[in-house]
Amino acid sequence: MLSLLLVVSLAARGLAATAALPASYAIWAADSAISRGQGNGLNASGAPLVSYEHGELQWALRLLYEKTGNKTYFDYIQQGVDRVVTSNGTVIGGYGFTTDYQLDPIRTGPTFLYLYNVTGQQKYKTAADKYRQQLETHPRTTQGQFWHKLRYPNQGWLDGIYMGDVFYAQYTHDFQPSNTSAWNDIQAQFTLMYQNTLQNATSPPHLLYHGYDHSHTASWASPDRGHSPEVWDRALGWYMMALVDTLDIFPTSHPGHDALLSILRTLAPRVRDAADPSSGAWWLVITQPGRTGNYFESSGTAMFVYALLKGVRRGYLHDDGVVAAAKKAYRYMTNNWVVANADGTMNWLNTVQVGSLDGNGTFEYYTSVPTDVNDLKGLAAFALSSIEYERLR
Template structure:
């Protein structure tokens, strides 16, 4: 970090509660990651100490990869590897994994297995990656070819599932099947169908022109719209998962395939809409973006962190042009709000993270009362891991 950056973080730190300790890193990204690690989160085990196939852990492992690439500090790589080793047995068996559940969330651990195989050459990581890839071979799909989000949610494609499944699908193809045009076209199809069914029309009430949470192409779900089967509301974290998927898959997807241009076009539409849909005063986003200011709605932290990460990365890599600087300015404003309102310092000097909603699902009514009724969680890994990634991008400025 530059001297100017360090002074900036110190200035922000003065706004946080508590007294800073000498051990606290100057980098917010590192402070956050080290605090998550100190709590033992994302370590491949559940609360009872048993191996757990968790998309949250996969998300944090991705954040650790970015941080290790940025800093070269091996503690981040070692924690990531230990997390996978807690889950993957020496023979490559994935402990407590049931392929027949057909849960697309489970596949999110796959990218870390691929990464470790590329780094170490150890066969067990390839076997584990092969196992996750085999799930996609038989994973149920709707009539158009979209992966079901889970076996228990027939015919439904969720924004979440694109991040969980298709980053790994693409990464696996790049490593082992780079000329498999069928796979690349199938991955592109997942983005195409999800977008076409869930993009919010400009004429919709309170339109953000972003994306509804999911869709059911059979029209059976009680929330499915008559036209495209989309759900009722725009839920911020679902949009966040999709935004991160768009910007991350462009690092992997072949530019020569037509799907690359389609995905890039989606990203170029979405990022400015995220800027424009932020609350004008606070700079962040409502939990239910399609109901701004409605009683019970609130500013939620995980979606905000995901938007900051995806937007700044998209601009940094030149995928999205920010000619007037308004996108970066918007994301810096949102980041400042996060530091002032959702970050706090614990008595032991670790960083705490607040205001991440525990869950959002389309398993029930999928309506506004459902979303706002879900509890928020302190130090929820879904939000904290995303804030590591957001902080990496902000610090890269």
Template sequence: MLTRALALTSLLSCASYAAAHPTSRSVSAAPSSYAIWAADSAIARGQGHGLDSDGNVQLSYEHGELQWALRLLYESTGNETYYDYIVSGATNIIEDDGSVLDYVPEENQLDSIRVGPTFLYLYETTGDEKWKTAADTLRAQLDVHPRTEEGQFWHKTRYPEQGWLDGIYMGDIFYAQYTAQLEPDNITAWDDINLQFELMYDNTLQSTAANNTNIGLLYHGYDYSQAQTWASSDRGHSPEIWDRAMGWYMMALVDTLDIVPADSTAHATLLSQLTDLAPKVVAAADPDAGVWWLVMSQPGREGNYFESSGAAMFVYALLKGVREGYVADADGSIVAAVSKAYEYMVDNWVEDAGDGTMNWEATVSVGSLSGASDFDYYISVDTVENDLKGLAAFLLASIEYEQL
């Protein structure tokens, strides 16, 4: 593993790269590529590099999200800066023998597994066994991960019997990629991946107008035991539809569809869910702004606001879904609606920092089911500038938008 000194040197190298490639942009002058601007800005700040702000090793799902986006950008541009940054960041979180740092198995966090696709990608591109060893460590967790009686992975040990939409994105893209890459004939694994999506969808789908409106999307999560104060009496679902949780799920659908065998039950399940949810997501956008409310089940309520990470995730998932042929859009209405949303994002949430980088605004820092999980909770959480959950999603959305 890199020593802390070497890791910090690597960060400085990334900052030096940005300084050596200045881009002078006024607020009114659009860059040639928002995807490149977003990626270069994250790299210049040292974000998603396997380290926290103090230079300590950090196994972070946010870093995994950014690395996924940088991989796509590298593949579309051929700019090795993005590949090298992935390698450098991933190297910061493993030992030379492939041991994963900052990993606590007993926590059973699906969040930690989101870095797994990076390990698999680097094993594929380098052939270095340390990356397979790291991936094997995270895959082994799934064999012992606690589940509900029906078979849903708990989100974490500290959230017993709870399945969250977030967890599908964190765990099941890796689960599918590992199976496809290393165990393609493991039918049990493919069936289990299918089960994770089926259970989450069936237990969280809004079927009645429990709040101000029935938009037919997925609640943030559910408690199979119905022990939580927020758990509904029918399936134990949470009370609100939170935009980023829904965004995680939509991204998981389109990304996992690329991986699961086309003739599998899992592919049919995911495709069915995506074709059901996609038009509902489009319809849930504010008709004037074109983007989505933080609490989607309470549109327009005082205190609610348009939130940027969920919006970017929807743009990415919907555009990719159409491009891949998963979502039908014969009249172009979905692409038109999503393009309107993307233009709102650029006009309202991208700010020129004045130093060649861009800032990303209006991303809510967190959303949890650990407390009341009601409307007042969601709107009380602060937004954070350049929050990687939103910035990486904007990078993904920009990659798709720029292919139109």
């Protein structure tokens, strides 16, 4: 039976309220992505592709497989990875290792570790080892922060925490649990990013700028710590998701666990309060609410809902209105960004294509980037947020 929310949403779009749609938005989103071949280890031309977006979807599919037992999700994960990991564990599909030194591809690493733990196949461990070896020589700032990419010297971006450090933590947990130096380093990645991007303004929202240039040479680098000028919702969303996912992995006996917990508990109520009071959603550029050209963006909103609900569920956060805020945002998402298709799939709207600090990092830049339908960065985040929302029931 359709939920009242689905019925109202469909009726508002002039669709038949009796359409045969899944009762779970998480399943609907995942099944829709699979039906379109999204996140399958291939690019649009059918060539192997290592993609952080695929890694994000695979994380959601893994959770759905564990929740439902539907092996379709596991098989899809494995098939996608097998397109970029050869039989001897070589990673193909555009992964450049020391030639590129990018953090983005490492987001597929948690899937390699998951498949190794489930199947015992050595090739997945060999592929994960390659990513771990990259971290040994990955360039850093003088403070120790990983550069986001080789082509962005001395720059740390919030995005990179999600891309690199969830894997770093999982690998350490699985194979080097007593490696105190590694746990110290993982904590440092989160802490340095937080310290160098935290807004010092006297008025809210007191959140995190998109990134910083420790060398102060980028055109956008501020005199104060070299941070970028705006708070971009998806960058902060990546960081928030990384916090709640890494806290699950980080040993509670290590002081770094409390350090990450403190950051989460500081940011979560500020994220809650930064939501638009009317819609409950978050602006693309959080530092400029209501400014002409700004809009409610779907990937960041979904990421915040996931992080806030998971944080409360896992006991990392006290509720303090966090759940109510997340539920309000979730209702906005399903009412405005989910569209039912005639073939039984759903479309996902209003995800901005990209956000980069390659340019000037201004409000005008962020708002000039187009949005996509079914952009996987947003669709996967919606699946994740739906998994957490449906746990409430």
